Amino acid sequence: MSPRQLLLSAAALLALSAPAMAEDVAITNATVVIGDGSAPIPNGTVVLRGGKVLAAGAGVAVPAGARTIDASGKWVTPGLVVAVTDIGLFDVEGVEESNDERADKGPFNAALDLSPAINPLAQHIAVSRAGGVTRAAVAPLRTGAIFGGQGAIIDLASDGQPITQARAFQFVQLGEDGARSAGGSRAAVHAVLRNAFMEARELARRGGGQGADPRLQDAAPERPGDALLTRFDAAALVPVVTGRQPLYVRAERAADIRMALALKADFPALKMVIVGATEGWMIAKELAASGVPVLATPLNDLPANFEQLGATQSNVGRMAAAGVKVGLGAFGDQPRYAPQYAGNLVSLTKVPGATGLNWGQAFASISSVPAAILGMGDKFGSLKPGLAGDVVIWDGDPLENSSGVVRVMIDGVEQSLVNHLTKLRDRYKVPTEGALPKAYEW
Amino acid sequence: MRAPKLLAGIAALALAASPGLAEKKKKEETVSPAAKAAREFDKNPFPSTYKPYPGEPTALVGATVFDGAGGRIDNGTVLLADGKVVAVGGADLVIPANFRRIDAAGKFVTPGIIDIHSHLGDYPSPQVQALSDGNEATAPTTPEVWAEHSVWPQDPGFSRALANGGITSLQILPGSANLMGGRSVVLKNVYSRTIQGMKFPGAPYGLKMACGENPKRVYGSKGRMPSTRMGNIAVNRMTWMKASEYRAKRNAGKLETRDLGMETLAGVLDGEILIQNHCYRADEMALVLDMAKEFGYKVSAFHHATEAYKIGDLLKAAGTCSAIWADWWGFKMESYDAIPENAGILQKAGACVVIHSDDENGIQRLNQEAAKAQGDARRAGIDISDAEVIRWLTLNPATAMGINQQTGSLEKGKMADVVLWNGNPLSVYSRPDKVWIDGALLFDAADPKRRPVSDFELGQVGEGDVK
Numbered sequence: 001m002s003p004r005q006l007l008l009s010a011a012a013l014l015a016l017s018a019p020a021m022a023e024d025v026a027i028t029n030a031t032v033v034i035g036d037g038s039a040p041i042p043n044g045t046v047v048l049r050g051g052k053v054l055a056a057g058a059g060v061a062v063p064a065g066a067r068t069i070d071a072s073g074k075w076v077t078p079g080l081v082v083a084v085t086d087i088g089l090f091d092v093e094g095v096e097e098s099n100d101e102r103a104d105k106g107p108f109n110a111a112l113d114l115s116p117a118i119n120p121l122a123q124h125i126a127v128s129r130a131g132g133v134t135r136a137a138v139a140p141l142r143t144g145a146i147f148g149g150q151g152a153i154i155d156l157a158s159d160g161q162p163i164t165q166a167r168a169f170q171f172v173q174l175g176e177d178g179a180r181s182a183g184g185s186r187a188a189v190h191a192v193l194r195n196a197f198m199e200a201r202e203l204a205r206r207g208g209g210q211g212a213d214p215r216l217q218d219a220a221p222e223r224p225g226d227a228l229l230t231r232f233d234a235a236a237l238v239p240v241v242t243g244r245q246p247l248y249v250r251a252e253r254a255a256d257i258r259m260a261l262a263l264k265a266d267f268p269a270l271k272m273v274i275v276g277a278t279e280g281w282m283i284a285k286e287l288a289a290s291g292v293p294v295l296a297t298p299l300n301d302l303p304a305n306f307e308q309l310g311a312t313q314s315n316v317g318r319m320a321a322a323g324v325k326v327g328l329g330a331f332g333d334q335p336r337y338a339p340q341y342a343g344n345l346v347s348l349t350k351v352p353g354a355t356g357l358n359w360g361q362a363f364a365s366i367s368s369v370p371a372a373i374l375g376m377g378d379k380f381g382s383l384k385p386g387l388a389g390d391v392v393i394w395d396g397d398p399l400e401n402s403s404g405v406v407r408v409m410i411d412g413v414e415q416s417l418v419n420h421l422t423k424l425r426d427r428y429k430v431p432t433e434g435a436l437p438k439a440y441e442w
Numbered sequence: 443m444r445a446p447k448l449l450a451g452i453a454a455l456a457l458a459a460s461p462g463l464a465e466k467k468k469k470e471e472t473v474s475p476a477a478k479a480a481r482e483f484d485k486n487p488f489p490s491t492y493k494p495y496p497g498e499p500t501a502l503v504g505a506t507v508f509d510g511a512g513g514r515i516d517n518g519t520v521l522l523a524d525g526k527v528v529a530v531g532g533a534d535l536v537i538p539a540n541f542r543r544i545d546a547a548g549k550f551v552t553p554g555i556i557d558i559h560s561h562l563g564d565y566p567s568p569q570v571q572a573l574s575d576g577n578e579a580t581a582p583t584t585p586e587v588w589a590e591h592s593v594w595p596q597d598p599g600f601s602r603a604l605a606n607g608g609i610t611s612l613q614i615l616p617g618s619a620n621l622m623g624g625r626s627v628v629l630k631n632v633y634s635r636t637i638q639g640m641k642f643p644g645a646p647y648g649l650k651m652a653c654g655e656n657p658k659r660v661y662g663s664k665g666r667m668p669s670t671r672m673g674n675i676a677v678n679r680m681t682w683m684k685a686s687e688y689r690a691k692r693n694a695g696k697l698e699t700r701d702l703g704m705e706t707l708a709g710v711l712d713g714e715i716l717i718q719n720h721c722y723r724a725d726e727m728a729l730v731l732d733m734a735k736e737f738g739y740k741v742s743a744f745h746h747a748t749e750a751y752k753i754g755d756l757l758k759a760a761g762t763c764s765a766i767w768a769d770w771w772g773f774k775m776e777s778y779d780a781i782p783e784n785a786g787i788l789q790k791a792g793a794c795v796v797i798h799s800d801d802e803n804g805i806q807r808l809n810q811e812a813a814k815a816q817g818d819a820r821r822a823g824i825d826i827s828d829a830e831v832i833r834w835l836t837l838n839p840a841t842a843m844g845i846n847q848q849t850g851s852l853e854k855g856k857m858a859d860v861v862l863w864n865g866n867p868l869s870v871y872s873r874p875d876k877v878w879i880d881g882a883l884l885f886d887a888a889d890p891k892r893r894p895v896s897d898f899e900l901g902q903v904g905e906g907d908v909k
Contacts, residue, residue: 094655094774124772282903301602301909302567302802303899310903313606334771340810343870350864351873352888353908395821401810401870402817421771425783425822431754431791 022051022389022412026062030071030393035078035367035382037360046076048389051412056383069393074406077363077398078382079134079156079390080338083295083329083370084248084275086141088118088125088154088162104144104181110196110240111232112149114138115166120154124334126419129156131336132398132405134390135164135381137374139171139248139275141332145181146192147172150236151248153374155390157410168374169273170240174251174260175307190259197267199229200237243269246375248295250330253307254279261290273373275330277319279310284322293373294319295329298341316345316365317355327370338366343399362399388412473695480697483705485714488590490641492630494857494880499523501537502862505546510553510836510851514829520551522858525881530852549875550866552832553852554610554631554859557805558718558765558839559745559798562600563593563614563629563637567802577617578624582661582668583681585649586703587624589614593637599802601894602909604631604885606806608861608874611642613843615745618652618720619660621668621678625706626650626718628843632879633894646844648742649710651678653721653730654776675729682737685711716742716844718765722776724752731760743842745798748780754791763794763842767804768811769818785812785834786819789826796839808835813868828868857881 025048032044034056045060046053054063056076062068091098100117103109118138119125128136134156140148148171154162173181174189182188203223227234239245247270249260257274264270274280274294280287287294296319300311312318319326328341342365348356357365364382371381380388389412396403408415427441434441473481500522507518509530519535521528529535537543564576575592578584593614603609609631616623627637628645653674662669668677685707691697692708709715717734721727721744734741743763744750748771750757750764757764769782785795797812799805816831840850849857858881865872877885886892890906899905 092772092775092778127771279903299803301606301806303598303902303904305568305570308568309899310907312904312907312909314908334769336769340814340870344807344810347871347873350871351908353890399870401813401868402820404817404821420778421781424779424781425787428751428781428787429783429822431752431787 022048024049024063024066025069025389025409025412026066027069027071027076027391027393028062030074030076032056032058032383033075033077033363033398034384035364036384037364037368039360040075044076046383046391048391048409048412051389053383053385053387053389055385069407071393075394075396075398075403077132077392077394078367078380078387079392079408079410080132080335080366081135081368081370081374081381082128082133082335082338082366083137083327083374084139084141084151085136085329085335086138086332087128087136087335088120088122088138089114090124091119091122101140101142102144103149108230108232109143109145109149110147110170111230111236112140113167114140114149115152115163118152118154118162120158120160120162123420125156125162126158127421128335129158129408129415130405130417130419130422131334132392132394132408133335133338134392134408134410135371135376136335137168137329137370139169141330143171143173143181145173146178146189147196147233147237150245153376155410157413158416159413164376164379167245169246169248170237171248172250174249175253175256176305177250186256193263194266196229196233196237197241197263199223199227199234200241201267203234204238204242241267241269243271246271246273248273248275250275252276252278254282254310256307257283258286261286261292264290278308278315280324280326281312281315281318282310284319284324287319288323293325293327295370295373296326297330298328299344313344313348314355317348317357320357320361321355325369325373326365327373328365329370339399339403340401342366343401346399359399474698476698477695480700481692481695483700488638488641490643491636491638492632492634492641492643494525495632495882495884497522497525497858497878497881497883499538499541500878500881501541501543502546502551502860503537503543504533505549505551505862506866507551507852508829508832508867509853510833511853512830512833514827518551520852520860522860522878522881525858527852527854527856527858527860529854544862544876546862550863550872551852552608552861552863552867553836553850554861554877554879555608555808555835556839556843556850557603557609557612557799557808558743558796558843559800560603560612560614560805561617561800562603562612562802562805563595563597564589564616565802566594566597567599577619579617579619579660582620582657582666582677583622584616584620584624584703585622585681585706587616588627589616589624589650590627590637590641592616593627593629593640595634595637595640596896596898598896598899599805600631600633601896602802603805604877605887605893605909606873607808608863608867608877609805609808610859610861610877610879611840611845611849612805613648613718615648615650615718618650618656621652621657621674622681622707623650623652625715628845630879632884633896642845644845644848646714646716647706647709648716648718648843649706651717651719653719653726654723655774656720671726675733678733679736681707682733686737710739711737713740716842718743718745720745722746722748723779724749728753728756731756731762742844743796746777746800748777748784750793751781751784751787752779754788754793757788758791758793761794763796763838764788765796765798765839765842767800768797768815782815782818783822783824785815786822786824786826789819789830790824794838794842795834796842797834798839809867809872810870813870816868828866831868
């Protein structure tokens with residue numbers, strides 16, 4: 001073992017040997033945020049039992065024997081759910097050697113399964129956890145192909161077992177990025193997409209790729225001689241066309257979103273989620289009528305490219321007002337910025353002519369709404385009884401800039417908030433070197 | 443503070459450079475016409491044509507005022523007239539009869555926000571190759587290029603920075619592909635048909651330099667020097683040596699031709715052009731400070747400076763500001779040790795903190811970035827008042843850009859660059875309500891017509907939307 005490998009395995013052992021017991025906990029005297037869109041509840045209590053939420057709100061009794069945490073002056077919320085992020089796929093994004101975000105030099109795309117690439121001990125996961133993020137959907141955000149592969153739903157606990165659901169969704173790029181990888185034009189995207197779905201449907205008819213694991217079995221049926229997709233890719237799309245695996249569609253321009261919605265006419269089983277949706281507000285009524293939910297990139301307000309000419313920070317608010325189920329997601333930067341984005345949506349309610357979200361809606365857009373869109377609304381995302389005991393205690397209003405995280409629990413287990421950054425902070429609180437070099441302070 | 447020191451520095455340099463009077467006279471007689479031309483060139487060939495727009499005498503009454511210099515006045519009064527700040531005071535300040543009175547109770551007033559690091563205009567929106575003019579990445583040193591010749595004054599980003607960020611002045615820098623990327627330009631955030639029409643009158647130029655990964659990657663991948671950090675420093679030193687020789691020749695009247703790049707570098711050595719140095723790592727910043735000593739220049743600010751907290755003492759001693767993000771981290775190797783307490787630890791060390799954006803979205807929320815840094819500092823046991831934090835966005839960047847005599851704080855006689863916020867600017871829930879630049883009301887949240895729409899956006903989807 002190299003010294004580096006040794007270090008890594010030591011860290012892994014430490015993480016794995018951390019106490020993983022979910023005890024009964026009562027958090028009292030806090031401002032409680034349920035996360036379902038309702039307003040914060042002053043002076044409330046949250047009780048966790050067996051790793052789940054037992055009760056949360058005002059007038060909740062503290063069970064005998066529960067460890068009590070007095071959270072006077074603090075806020076308690078469900079853990080943040082960041083839908084569509086790339087954390088865990090790299091150590092340092094710009095260090096290519098460490099980066100598993102894209103596989104555009106390989107022969108496969110739709111068949112790619114991100115779950116084995118996710119490193120639960122990546123610093124980005126630890127830092128996000130310390131920022132209150134407890135669950136995430138990891139997707140190939142920067143994919144180099146029209147199909148990016150199959151994303152995973154993870155928890156951010158430090159137990160080294162991140163995968164809640166592998167192959168939870170397929171990711172496809174439309175618009176300018178999709179056009180580039182399909183051959184240079186949106187017309188090519190359309191053809192590639194339809195061909196892929198037809199090949200997958202045909203394969204499904206022939207009885208291939210039907211297993212729980214969509215990767216191809218050895219005994220695959222024959223395919224037509226003009227098939228374009230690799231066997232693995234075609235098989236991976238079978239659960240998509242049959243509606244067993246959701247399809248996350250990255251689209252920004254209103255016309256591209258319309259094109260995605262229109263796919264359902266020919267492939268009615270598709271379970272779609274629109275990702276990005278910068279111009280979603282322009283067709284909000286159609287989106288609402290389609291019942292297709294949206295994970296919107298918040299705050300885009302620049303014509304960053306020609307498919308985002310209609311960008312406005314009021315996008316999320318306008319879609320929500322029209323009845324679209326909309327959560328925040330697909331912001332390419334750090335998941336711990338989620339509360340800041342949500343807070344900004346609240347600030348818009350005070351700007352004449354702008355549309356934002358009220359506080360409860362804004363918090364839900366980074367907790368229960370993305371959880372529901374991920375199909376996990378009955379497992380986590382709010383402090384409703386029976387859901388996972390994912391709890392964050394904050395030293396103030398969680399959407400406010402100056403607030404920070406005090407404690408994080410995932411499945412009722414208290415998590416370490418120590419990471420590379422906190423250790424650097426502690427080492428350099430007094431920057432000058434002492435009797436020994438800084439390297440001896442740890 | 444820094445400005446007098448800087449001015450003193452320039453005077454000292456000038457003295458050191460000028461020989462005795464008699465000797466000087468003798469030398470001038472022997473200077474050739476070519477040498478004279480190389481010495482007496484027009485230093486301002488693209489002069490600012492910016493003219494303040496008309497405003498009306500205005501009194502902001504009842505707001506909490508952060509003056510940008512660390513001061514706070516509750517229930518304050520701010521008077522603006524003829525493009526200038528006339529007076530700043532409390533509730534007892536007498537408001538002249540002809541002033542328009544704005545009831546600002548419950549609201550907050552700050553100086554205009556200043557971004558020391560922007561690429562608006564030279565990397566504008568839309569981000570298409572046809573408009574990508576931020577890096578002359580064809581040679582490791584290009585001190586001869588000037589960012590102002592790349593800026594597209596129709597970038598929609600200027601309006602968003604104004605409306606959401608309260609940005610009234612900003613420095614546009616060339617990118618960081620090159621060790622010496624070229625001259626910066628300081629702009630007033632006021633749309634104009636020409637870049638000269640946006641130029642901040644009298645602002646000194648900056649020279650953008652870059653440490654670390656970017657130059658070595660860009661030129662290393664072209665198979666040429668520099669491909670390493672040692673190559674970076676070597677090319678820099680060789681170039682500074684040439685510049686020193688150039689300057690000595692110029693002062694001796696022995697130049698035969700002009701050299702655009704050398705004019706910029708000699709301008710740095712003369713103390714007229716300020717160094718704005720992209721540099722992340724503590725060890726590299728320390729090397730650059732020594733290199734600056736070696737050649738006799740000063741680093742005005744390190745930009746990005748993610749590891750500045752490790753060397754707050756060195757930065758304080760050098761009088762060099764750290765222009766930083768609140769909490770960008772982990773996107774490249776040299777940002778791996780970025781910590782959100784960077785600003786707080788620097789402030790505690792007595793070093794100069796500036797919050798910058800380097801980003802067309804971040805520039806819309808510099809106030810929020812500062813507030814995040816303030817919160818992280820507080821959790822680390824470093825309490826910094828709101829009024830002091832506002833300084834990171836106003837007077838400190840103005841000082842590091844050499845425009846602190848004109849703007850950056852609410853002080854009698856300074857430009858009336860003012861933001862009225864609808865709540866505490868350090869709260870996520872607050873936005874600019876009105877923004878004045880040189881006393882002209884150029885953004886008003888309540889008036890759709892006081893919201894600029896760039897040429898590019900006319901007739902397009904979303905024209906005139908709140909954004």
